[in-house]
Amino acid sequence: MYQYTDFDKAFVQHRADQYRDQLTRNQAGQLGDDEFRPLRLQNGWYIQRYAPMLRVAVPYGELSSAQVRVLAKIARDYDQPTPELFREAQETQDKLGTIPLKNGHHIGSKLTAGYAHFTTRQNVQYNWIPLDKSADVMDLLASVHMHGIQTSGNCIRNITSDELAGIAVDEIADPRPFGEILRQWSTLHPEFAFLPRKFKIAITGAAEDRAAVAWHDVGLHLVRNAAGELGFKVLVGGGMGRTPVIGTVIREFLPWQQIMNYLEAVVRVYNRWGRRDNMYKARIKILVKAEGQRYIDEVEAEFKQIVEVDGGPHTITQAELDRVTACFVPPTLAPVAGNADEKINAMLQAEAGQDGEFSRWLRQNVAAHQNPALRAVTLSFKRLGQAPGDATADQLEIAADLADRFSAGEMRVTHDQNLLLPWVAADQLPELWRAAKAAGLAKPNIHLLTDMIACPGGDFCSLANARSIPVAEAITERYQDLDELDDLGPIDLHISGCINSCGHHHSGHIGILGVDKDGKEWYQVTLGGSDGSALSGAAMPGKVVGPSFSAAEVPDVIEAVLGAYRKLRTGKENFIDTLKRVGIDPFKLAANGARHPARPVSEPATV
Secondary structure, three states: OOOOOHHHHHHHHHHHHHHHHHHHHHHOOOOOHHHHHHHHHOOOEEEOOOOEEEEEOOHHHEEEHHHHHHHHHHHHHOOOOOHHHHHHHHHHHHOOOOEEOOOOOEEOOOOOOOEEEEOOOOOEEEOOOOHHHHHHHHHHHHHOOOOOOOOOOOOEOOOEEOOOOOOOOOEOOOOHHHHHHHHHHHOOOHHHOOOOOOEOEEEEOEOOOOOOHHHOOEEEEEEEOOOOOEEEEEEEOOEOOOOOEOOEEEEEEEEHHHHHHHHHHHHHHHHHHOOOOOHHHOOHHHHHHHHOHHHHHHHHHHHHHHHHHOOOOOOOOHHHHHHHHHHHOOOOOOOOOOOHHHHHHHHHHHHHHHOHHHHHHHHHHEEOOOOOOEEEEEEOOOEOOEOOOEEEHHHHHHHHHHHHHHOOOEEEEOOOOOEEEEEEEHHHHHHHHHHHHHOOOOOOOOOOOOOOEEOOHHHOOOOOOOOOHHHHHHHHHHOOOHHHHHHHOOOOEEEEOOOOOOOOHHHOOEEEEEEEEOOEEEEEEEEOOEOOOOOOOOOEOOEEOOOOEEOOOHHHHHHHHHHHHHHHOOOOOOHHHHHHHHOOHHHHHHHHHOOOOOOOOOOOOOO
16 A cells, blocks of 8 residues: 655645634634635535535545544544434435335335445545534544545546456556556646546556546556557546546557646646536536547647646656555565465365355455465445445444455455455455354345445435435345345446436446436436446446336336346346347336336326
């Protein structure tokens, strides 16, 4: 992991001290709310539906066990609303009604506190921290080199990456050193502090794109040219929201030394021409889509000016890359002797043969590693009764303990809202499995239907049109049989509570989007989306299957779509492959056939 220098530590603590002063003045009436608002947002503090929401930056998803323990402390001691506020919020949510289940039960909003929430952009959020406690939380974060800088506002946001960065067997080069250099370059960059709109960068160094780079404002893919030289394929103008767009490749190969100079040009041109008169058309994807080659030509001209006239002030030297790379060396582990790999594999096969649960966990939650003596293990936080991405304070403490025991004190936040242990010795997998199982973190559902992505939705977010959590719970409740999940195979189910797409519904094999109709919650279903991974194929948005569905209908719609898949697939064919082969029409017919017969399509159903 990157080791903070004395400058880094002083910078983060100084920022926390500044924030405490700003908060103190605001609470004393010396700094108005309108003046305080941009200051708190610059530190990751939003005001949501019921209470403040804090977003904590986790650059390229890496966390130490010490950091996770502080996140647990914040969840336990600070993510706690007053009883009056919590009761009022729950009463408001209760008015929205419940979703009936096949077993006769009903699912509605069950607001919870004392949680941290993993986001699809590898950050961590809290929903209930009182604003008068926010400076104390900032000090706690600073004590372990964390903060909320660049998690809000029209700036370059947290830079994300592949959760297998530095350990993936298909890796061309480790993207983390470049992610860290870009983080330092972009932090409080004076020219890019007030862009037309927020700006998101993703970077990957593997042959397979596990970072969804094509869906970002800028996507960076490390590649080697014919001469074996390292550089970047650069994509610009991707994004979700109300206008889903796949990024355009504007450079097939850019020498790695020039990446900051080139990004400077990319963002300068956007800053110059991006729409500021309409926030819905302000993202760079709109500019790239509208201007096409003209935008690319202006970037190249700006890049030439920066390099040839200005002298390339942001050129990365080999010495600087080496300095940062030195922070990302693998931890020191016991050497593997002789034919130990064969013995370990034989041991794992024997254990798996004796225990079907362990065998299933090995298949779903354990990934190969560059070091054949190691594995990467995903802890599943997806369970019935807990919102996707949520982690209790106790679970975070347990995860930190597991990281210390089995993963050199390190873990990663995944895009699918789980935690990954990147340095697990293969011969310790049985022991880790037993410990994770006892903690409820070993459910073998990674990349299966119930390993769904969901934003907090209308239960917490003031922007949401509909709730995500009760819909996720209803679907999860229906698919608890692990044999059935296994039979269905890998399926990306993504749920967003509004068009802002924090749940990445556009890229889901099955996407669910909350929409508002006359003040009632409705849901649009899409099929065939892809994030760009090897399983899903080239990145693309899903297609809408028809008019919106009521919350009560959504679980039946998902069941109907999966029923159609079972009938149409050949052999072990995956859901997304079947959909591509036969087209969307049979699935669309199945989905619309699941509407409750008593309700015409044009009429809302009582939820």
